[in-house]
Amino acid sequence: MVEEIANNEKNGGNSEELDMGALMAEEFGGLEEGKLIKARVIKVGKESIFVDVGYKSDGMIAIKEFTDQHGKVTVKEGDTIEVFLDRIENSQGFLILSKIKADRLKNLDGLEDIYKNKDVIEGKILRPIKGGFIIDIGVEVFLPNSQFQANDVGGVENAVNKIIPVKIIKYGKKKGEIIVSHKVAVLDQSRKQRKELWDTVQEGDIKKGLVKSITSYGAFIDIGGVTGLLHISDMSWGKVAHPAEVLAIESEIEVKIIKVDKEKKRISLGLKQLKDDPWMKIEEKCSIGSVINGKIVNIVDYGAFIKIDENIEGLLHVSDMSWTKRVKNPAELLAIGEAIKVKVLNIDKNNRKILFGLKQLERDPFEAIEQKYQPNIRVTGVVTGYSGSKVYLEFENGIEGVLNKKDLSWTKKFPTLKGVFRKGEKVESLVLNIDKVNRKVNLGLKQFTNDPWIAEIPEKYKVGTVVKGKVTKVASFGLLVELEEDLEAFIHISEISDEPIQKLEDTVKPGEIKEAKVIKLDNESRKISLSIKHLHSEMKAEELKKYSDNTGGKGTFGDIMNQGDDSGSVEESTDGGQGN
Template identity: 40%
Template sequence: MSTMSNPIIEEEFDEATLAAMYEDTFRNFEEGTITEGRVVAIQKDRVIVDIGYKSEGVIPMNQFLPDEIPTLAIGDKLQVYIEQREDSDGNLVLSKEKADKMKIWEELEVSHQEEKEVQGKVISRIKGGMMVDIGVKAFLPGSQIDLTPVRDLDGLVGKTFPFKIIKINHRRGNVVISRRALLEETRDKKRQTTLATLAEGQKIEGTVKNITDYGAFLDLGGIDGLLHITDISWGRVGHPSDMFSVGDRLEVLVLKYDKETGRISLGLKQKSADPWMDIAAKYPEGNRVAGKVVSLTDYGAFVELEPGVEGLVHVSEMSWTHEVRHPSRVVAVGDAIDAQVLHVDQQGRKISLGMKQTAPNPWDIIQARYPVGTRIEGKVKSVTDFGAFIGLDEGIDGLIHISDMSWTKHIKHPSELFKKTQRVEAVILRIDKEKERLSLGYKQLTPDPWESEIPSRYQVGATTTGTVAKIADFGVFVELEGDVEGLIHISETGQDSQSKLEEVFKIGDTITAKVVKVDIEERKIALSVREYSQETDTQDLEAFNSSQGSVDHSLGRAAKNKEGTAEPENE
């Protein structure tokens, strides 16, 4: 049996040819390059890959992502990196991890050249900015994070954003990215679109970007507009932050657009009709209305009657009977109240309201129930330097002025007669309904002693005795019987001009003087120690002279008897 020979097997090659053929098998398997391989075996800790080389390569299992391992199957094609064609044991060393990274770098370089977006996840905060994972670690400078400075950088960690590569160096492994560049591009596109369609009178939506004392800035889509505080509401706005928060979406009206400066004025209240139009017809004076207290000031309470319309209840219009020092003692924010329209100023956009007018006026009751001269009884509510306030059952306080406390006694302070909570009687003197004042008298409970009693008791020329009550620069006040005061003028004290009254007279001293004047209209009694002393001296002299004459007469009779001339005992 003849055997056919294989020409290829039988072909003889020289040594040079064989060497060339051997080298050709390594031509496509250079170290440091990426090639495609096929999974031929999956073991516990490694994956065997055939790249068409004389030997198969091994990739450690830890180079595969956790979500890749369950789906890995024999026959799968992989991009691998040739690290070594032969290690010390003659094995082919492959790396999937390096192949993936080289592929990522290639894609990043393409994205950089073509200015494409890349997705990245912020992984940490570092000095000067943030570290972001875009497949490789990239640096995000702080100035490139947003259009405006970000206060809470830590709050970005873990979030994913689109970025733009602004610098890349594969050899050094450096990548610098920017989020701001993309935001600026987006803003500019929106700005152009917004400006192309913007017109005065147009309704447009915006996002509250910033809030100030004078208004709120809205992002209208790449361009900002100002919603001034005066254009927020037809009613009163304390502060824009009371109405909005940053991030709120609002539909507003374009009031003015200056193309040269780019300034845009916005309005919110202009979306609805002005509620102050024909306000006088809607809220006639004298009508009773209902509202809600929205704010308090030292001088009153603002009450919302409807959205955009507020009225003021002044503190003086809150109570008929009590002096309201602060509205918080009567109402609180949020209270629903009834009030009466007192005055409407449509041009000034003001409405004056009254709360007390919704209840009966107690001054009408007082005027009808207590005519002037009526005796009343009440409790002392308070004592001041000028008088005592007496509370009546109707809730009104009347004043007993210090001048109406005593006909005769000089009252230094009302507390000498009245104490708080003390019940007293008084007489109605005057009722002033307009000024809401009630004047009472205490001394009027008894007849005026100056009309009859005092003039008859203290007649000019009579001598009286009293107690020193007060010493002044111009004289001495003396308390007489019946709580009447008399004045000894300094010229009537009988002292020379060099003497000081305090050195001669003491409080509490008993003193006798002569009544020199009684002024009923002025209710004053003038006394004189000087005249009293002169009169006493004259009386003493007359008494002395009288007694001296009797002595001389007795001596004469004795002399005659001695001479023997008898005189009858009774002539």
């Protein structure tokens, strides 16, 4: 070989004719820096691993390249390994080898295929650096901040050691030439997941999902790149006031596909459909007439809702809370969260309704009421309130009595009951009858005395009788006149005078005493009608007859009137007859 080199030099030293590769291969036994070679471990030292590669010099590798995270050396004497030839000889005459670089070179070859195929791979975030992170994907690569979705790992501060999907967006074999993107990888995965899901999804499928958002009407669930709606009505077989009672954002749940519209790209999800409908087996839980335990979950104006199972609740109506008390506000009797025992009154399986009763747990006191509250018996009750034309009294055991306005007096009229009785006042009354339908005892006060309209009033105020009374009310259409205590009569405006009256309020005042004649007595409606006009006409007729008898029948009505003026009639003062 030396001769050949010399001859070449004599011939002018033509470098193209010198095969340097052949010389290197002959000199170093086929070894070439920058390549992978096989080596056998011959010694494991404290700081280095020594290997035999079939060359005159042995190779040396730092022991840390073979130490795992627990500090344990992963090779032993006799093992065959693949290493990277970094330099043929160092100052000590050893081959400089690297296990790490060998692994990197092998990984780089695989990453090139991944880059060309545009595959998504996983990487572990090792540490932050300026502008991004170092990611381990077999070799250390760079992930720029702009290509990182920090929210997916709980923020930048929680990124280290997290495993994330990445995609190689720039490739080169030199250190620092590989750049990856987390965002692109997530987007690619999402697109792939969506396509796969829409291609395969069917109604009835059960999927795992992630709660992304909650509204008043439901929640949106990510079931693998596709978001479906879980409506509030499909969350539970029982009542749900708000979806937040059942779900939490970012929580993982299992749902059932209940409807798929591939044209509009809509999916409806169900949570309650994962369980059997409890209403289909309601008879196993309770039956009509049974007594069960429950819990008050809501109170409204018309009653309370009682939960007897995780997904079953029914209504306790106010009318079924007490046999005797009129419950206006259920919250005064019951409290939310209170345990309660109720009786099942009705089950409507189709409409998912149960009606409960509380009072039905006790005997109805009204069943024996006829024996205690017989007609014409005197009873004393406490005034509890008013309603229109009725006064309500309460007796022992909560029995309620009703005193109607028409049964207060035979003769007195009550425009309003306000002020007639006070709440809490004790009132003695007479039992009239029992109203079983409305569960009331009808009472009366006027029945303590005989009805004057039967004989007394008709006898005293016969038609044609002249009476005197005090005006109690002046209206545009007539007068109310008090004849005696609690007895009034009515004078229509047409029965006051033969002359037209423009405004009655200017002619008559309350408190004036008026004399009139009874012209009608209506026993049925209990009304007495009077007339001043009829009385005056009769009086004038009598005066005319007297004058006619005194004058032999030659007098006139005008003469009587003049005579009356001169002598001072009953209506006028004697001073009014004086001349000027």
